[in-house]
Amino acid sequence: MKVVCVGGGPAGLYFSILMRRQDPRHDVTVLERDPAGSTYGWGVTYWGGLLDRLHAHDPASARAVRDASVRWSGGVAHIRGTTTARPGDEGFGIGRHRLLDVLAHRARELGVRLVHSHEVTPADGPPDADLVVAADGVHSALRAHHADHFGTEIETGRNTYAWLGTTKTFATFTFAFAETPHGWVWCYAYPYGPDGSTCVVECPPEAWRGLGLDRVSDPEGLRLLEELFAGPLDGHRLIGGPQGEGGARWRSFRTLTNRTWHRDNLVLLGDAAHTTHYSVGAGTTLALEDAMALAGALRTAPSLPTALARYERERTAALLPLRSAARYSARWYENLPRYARLDPAQMFALLGQRHxxxxxxxxxxxxxxxxxxxxxxxxxxxxxxxxxxxxxxxxxxxxxx
Known part of the structure; x- marks a missing residue:
């Protein structure tokens, strides 16, 4: 089979790995619009069960991902001058850049062609292949070109958030809540390597505007957030861009769903097919599991249409409980004042029950x-x-x- 995967993120790269492992005769190409070595974000998080599934599908890349990850267990919450710890499951963090390096190296090792700085647009026409995989993210151009067929719907959340990095290496998953005259501002942070952590800052729109975060300069906005979270940050900086440039890019989360995930020989994968609120920490895991399911369906189904239909049924069913969990998790934060006046230990306990x-x-x-x-x-x-x-x-x- 000739396969063209549009998008060189975790979903597209891992799918290409699995296809070549299933049958080295598959002709697999990954087309990525960005230059080699460039990516967005800081680190991604995942939980222990994913490593077992990765190892079952490709032990070599699973070992490399594990070796490049940091791990923690439980979590800590900072609120109203108190620090509360709770036990919990083991979690893992890995730099997004490092994850892509691991998967790209493995893909090349197996004979996948990786082409960077190659943007595929609807004006170009569909790539010449037996199967075209749209793994080009939430803003997928291939999906948008057939939006009516896919039945794409987008629901925008109420709160605003910024995806930041910090030079502080947190020991575990950390929550911090700061009350201001304009409302609550909070962050979730987790380590992804020896030199830094991801720090997602979130607040309701009235706090965002009231604090002036909608209009101050980028450096001023970062300094304001550093003051709000001075205790947990312990004097460390917040950083707005992966290479240290830029400020806080504020946005509202977009929950994306599609009525169907395939059209003829075009199939959606990862964020092109669905998104779930970042507060459940499942985005990368779901993308990799999509790749496993699609490769598995192609291996066992008697025809391409049957395989794509099977993949869609399997993944939409698997997503139902996670979509529910993500919806209630986002709602918990949107209604934070309802919980913020509890005793800190009680609040942290209900934070763990937010799904x-x-x-x-x-x-x-x-x-x-x-x-x-x-x-x-x-x-x-x-x-x-x-x-x-x-x-x-x-x-x-x-x-x-």
């Missing part, structure tokens, strides 16, 4: 007590898991009417 569909409809202190009571009682935990989605659907249907 629950029941939480928005129960007074926070009551939910905390119920959750504590259910901790050692399996029947009560099962009842809570059963009640949450049903209550949420009922209340949301009532509100819609």
């Amino acid at each position: 629950s569909p029941l939480l928005p409809y129960v007074p926070p202190q009551l939910y905390y007590r119920l959750d504590r009571a259910a901790h050692g009682l399996e029947p009560l935990r099962r009842f809570k898991r059963w009640l949450g989605p049903r209550l949420a659907r009922t209340l949301e249907a009532t509100r819609a009417r």
Whole structure:
């Protein structure tokens, strides 16, 4: 099969690796619009189960990803002068640039052709291939050209956020909340290597405008945020661009969905197909799992149309619980004042419960007590898991009417 993958991010590169491993006779090319060595963002995060799945599909790249990652467990929250720690699952961070280097090296090793500074636009016509994979991100030009067919919908979140780096190397996943006269501002930070961490800053639009973050210069905006989070940053800088240039680029998160993921021999992969709110930390994991599912469907299905339909069914079903979790996670932060007056330990506990569909409809202190009571009682935990989605659907249907 001749395959052209448009987009050289984690999804496109890993898919190309899997296709060559499945059959070295596949002719696989990755076309990336940016120059070699350039990327956006700082580090990405993932959780332990992904490494097992990577190892099952390609042990060589899995080992390289593991060796280039830093790991932590649990988390820390800073609020109102207190620091609260909670145990939790093991997490991993890796620089986005390093991840792409690992995957690109492995792809070349297997015979994939990587072509940089090559932008594919609808005006060029479709690439000449048996299969064209649109892995060109949330702003996918290939998807946008057939937006009516794909049924693309975009929902923009209320809060604004900036994706920053810092020279502070955090020991674990860290949350920090700062109250200002204009509302709350908060950040999530995690290490991705020995020299730095990713730091995502978020706030409601009224705080963003009230603090002047919508109009101050880039250096002034970064200095203001450094003052707000001076304690957790411990004197370290915030950095607005991957190479140290630029300021905070503020935006609102766009949740993207598509009614279908394929058209003839064109198929969507990763952020071109779907996005989930960054607060659940699943974007890179989902992109890599998309690649696994698509390669698997192509290996076992009797025809290309059957394979693409199978891939779409598998991944849309797998995404349902994560979409729900991401929606409720984003809502938790959009309603932060509801939780910010709790005792810090209680607030941090409910931060860990932010994916629950029941939480928005129960007074926070009551939910905390119920959750504590259910901790050692399996029947009560099962009842809570059963009640949450049903209550949420009922209340949301009532509100819609």
